[in-house]
Amino acid sequence: MSSRIGKVFLITALIAVIGGHWAVLQTVAWTTMLAGNLRTVPFAVAVQRTFGGNHPCCLCNEIAAGKRSEKKAQFPSQLKRLEFVSDLAVFVFTAPSDFWLLNESAPRLVSWTHPPPVPPPRSLPG
Numbered sequence: 524m525s526s527r528i529g530k531v532f533l534i535t536a537l538i539a540v541i542g543g544h545w546a547v548l549q550t551v552a553w554t555t556m557l558a559g560n561l562r563t564v565p566f567a568v569a570v571q572r573t574f575g576g577n578h579p580c581c582l583c584n585e586i587a588a589g590k591r592s593e594k595k596a597q598f599p600s601q602l603k604r605l606e607f608v609s610d611l612a613v614f615v616f617t618a619p620s621d622f623w624l625l626n627e628s629a630p631r632l633v634s635w636t637h638p639p640p641v642p643p644p645r646s647l648p649g
Contacts, residue, residue: 545590552582 538544553573559580560569572578579587 542593545586548582548586552580552586555582556580 538547557569557573560572564572
C-alpha cells in the first residue's frame, strides 16, 4: 500500500515539476467554459468562444498570469563556449631492453586433435 502511495506521489511531483499542473488547470477552465457556453449558444459558436482566445474566463486569466509570474529558469543558464584542450599523447614505439630471438630448433605447436568416437555416444555419462 505504501509503495502505491509513493508512486502516486512521485508521479504527481514529476507532473508538477514539468508544469503539468498548468495543463490540468487549463483543461478544467476550458471544460467549464465550454459547458457554460453550450447553455446559451450552439455547439460551433461555443467551441469558437471557448478556444478562440477572444473571450477568456477568470480562470484562464489567472492561469496566464501564473505562467507569466512563474520563473522559467531557477538557475540562470550561462552560455559558455566549449573549450577543448589539445592533450595529445605522444605514442612512441621503443624496443624492449631485453628480448630473445627464437632459433629454428624451437618446438612448434602441435595440433592435438582427436577423431570423434565411433559410434557417437547415445547419452551423456553420469
